[in-house]
Amino acid sequence: MTRTVLELEQLAVATPAGRTLVHDCTLAVRAGETLGLVGESGSGKTLSTRAVAGLLPSGFRSTGAIRIDGHDIASLPARDLRDLRARRLGMVFQTPRAHLNPLRSIGDFMTEALVAVAGEKPDAAHRRAVDLLAEVGIRDPERVMRQRPGELSGGLLQRVMIAATLSMDPPILLADEITTALDVTTQEEVMAVIADLRRHRDLAMLFITHDLALAGAVCDRVAVMKDGRTVETLAAATMREDAADPYTRRLLSAALPPERDDAAAPRREDPVLVVEGLRKTFQVRSPRGRRERFVAVDDVSFSLAAGGALGIVGESGSGKSTTARIICGLETADAGTVAVKGEPWTRPARGAPARRARAGVVQMVFQDPYQSLDPRQTVRACLAEAVAVHRRLAPRREIDRRVAELLAAVRLDADLADARPRALSGGQRQRVAIARALAAEPEILVLDEAVSALDVTTQVEILTLLDTIRRETGVALLMISHDLTTVRRLCDRVAVMHSGRILEQGTIAEVLDAPSADYTRALLDSIPRPGWTPRRRLPPRTSHQPAAAQAAARIVTTGGHP
Structure with a gap:
């Protein structure tokens, strides 16, 4: 024994x-x-x-x-x-x-x-x-x-x-x-x-x-x-x-695999978001201390229909979050275009009115709501501030009414309105973050790993909530995730990213049920399931062996060769 x-x-x-x-x-x-x-x-x-x-x-x-x-x-x-x-x-x-x-x-x-x-x-x-x-x-x-x-x-x-x-x-x-x-x-x-x-x-x-x-x-x-x-x-x-x-x-x-509901939220065929040829590089240190350009996003193109739900999946570092941040104006692309409702959004908005106008169309929900919420604010104060910024409702009673509507929309108990983030569970905090994003009445909601830190029952609750909101309001969802199961639960289309590029995209059935790319098949094979045993896909590398050729291929050295 x-x-x-x-x-x-x-x-x-x-x-x-x-x-x-x-x-x-x-x-x-x-x-x-x-x-x-x-x-x-x-x-x-x-x-x-x-x-x-x-x-x-x-x-x-x-x-x-x-x-x-x-x-x-x-x-x-x-x-x-x-x-x-x-x-x-x-x-x-x-x-x-x-x-x-x-x-x-x-x-x-x-x-x-x-x-x-x-x-x-x-x-x-x-x-x-x-x-x-x-x-x-x-x-x-x-x-x-x-x-x-x-x-x-x-x-x-x-x-x-x-x-x-x-x-x-x-x-x-x-x-x-x-x-x-x-x-x-x-x-x-x-x-x-x-x-x-x-x-x-x-x-x-x-x-x-x-x-x-x-x-x-x-x-x-x-x-x-x-x-x-x-x-x-x-x-x-x-x-x-x-x-x-x-x-x-x-x-x-x-935790059971979701059943597909192909009767998705009504959506129009006209795209609310069009991304074409997006490229983004960053300056990083090389092992020899020189500055190099790292290609994070490389020739990325996709579109999102009004009322639709698109999942972008891939490994950490594949460029998913960088793509989302460019769409939301948190990063600036080196090349390519972003168009929202037919208007060019590639360049950052200039001035507070322009930034507020864009925030009224696209909102982002981050992975860690504890870091994205002000720990000093109550739930009520957080939502009231968002309502005041985006909708400029002068009478206090109108703001209070809208806050109550937001709490109800995310199925959050009104008794929690005076609580601060530290007194809430992870799922409750994420509901507050979603409510704050909805205060702007956006047409696109960008979800950056918004449920990855939640337990399985809370994940299902939040995903069900988001699907309900999509059906009731027609908001389009762009979901950034490394979890193919959550994407399958919520989205009707999916794009697979690897090394900054989109390898394949299409409906859930086309990509996740019948993948054409070896990388997509590797992602699907890595999902835990009955009889699954984790196996090493990369051989261990000792300190004297060269770095992976794939990583080196994505780096353009400034002023010489690495």
Whole structure:
């Protein structure tokens, strides 16, 4: 019988005010095992894991037993507990950008612990860091080592965090939604890397996720949490057949592949958005310190019909978000055209009136609503401000009436109008962000990974809400996503991007059911499903091997050759 390396028994976590958020979390993880911890947002998954790592917010306290390698941490002196956690635990967080210094390079971050804690020489630490970045699927690790967090996508940053955690070879890994920001192929690559570590090093992992399909594919067992309690623990391979608790069955039902509703919202054939020949480059540092042009968007063309829904899918760094930001006026294209309702939008709007007029036509909903909402504003104040800016309703009662309509439109309880973002769940915050965008009564809504951080039941709720809004208002949806399942649920057309270019586009049936591009087939093959096993698609690259030719081909060197 494999030994138990991590055990939680009747763990409870309470706030400084005495409110209990976790009531009874009981689970055990054996050496070489992956235990999935699933449940909706607010169920207590992350708080339980942070209690293990000693990372609870200030003033929070935990009771019950936490045992690491048989040691009850409550009985250990502070120094011994720190040493035990440092040697035995590694933790990867959901939001990597919040844990990286924006002023320091990725190389500084990757080598700091290797030099200061592991005692490696700087040159050896650099080589080890490059190998780790390549191991988690980063195709040009030397370049990434020189870049800063602000120059990398969310998916790349998460890979950096995973690589840094693995650098200390911890036997227990606490993984908190580590694949949320990753596209399906990178997710497969990362999970394959972790699977290798499990086999070769007896790595035990507590894997928090809202993706039940992924949990079923990569975990040995799955523990289900609801309202701060573990309601049942199941064998991952048979959890759909064995689930006894109604809550577990509801989660599994929400995770089922969607049924297509081809009776989509009424839409006209005339396009509300036309993009032709779009191109965008950025200046980046080369491994030799020179400035180079990186082609992020290359000859992109598509159109979006009024009342239609187009999904743009692809890996992190494929150019999806850059394309969306150009359409919304947050970036300027180097070449190509953008036309909205027949008017040229390629150049930025000049002056506040022009910018306000464009914002009344196109609105954007971002991936992380907590960062896009003002933490000081209540929901009511946030929506009232948006209404006042876009519709200039002078009487206060008219503004209040419109705020009430917006809350109702996104199915948000009116009692939450005076709450601030920190008091809302992830799904509630995203509803506020959608309501704020709808305040302008836009004709195009751009959704940039708007549901990727939400649990499966909340995802379904938000996607259903967006589809209802599209049917009722005729707003056109442009959905940027790495999740093909959510695109299939909401969109009627899809475009597949890779290395800045669109490889194929068409209806959902044409592209996702009968793809013509090998890359699209690779994306579909990477989606977790029964019987699926993650496999490495990129061979590991050691520090002395050349960077991927594909990345090099997209870089035009300034003043010479790389």
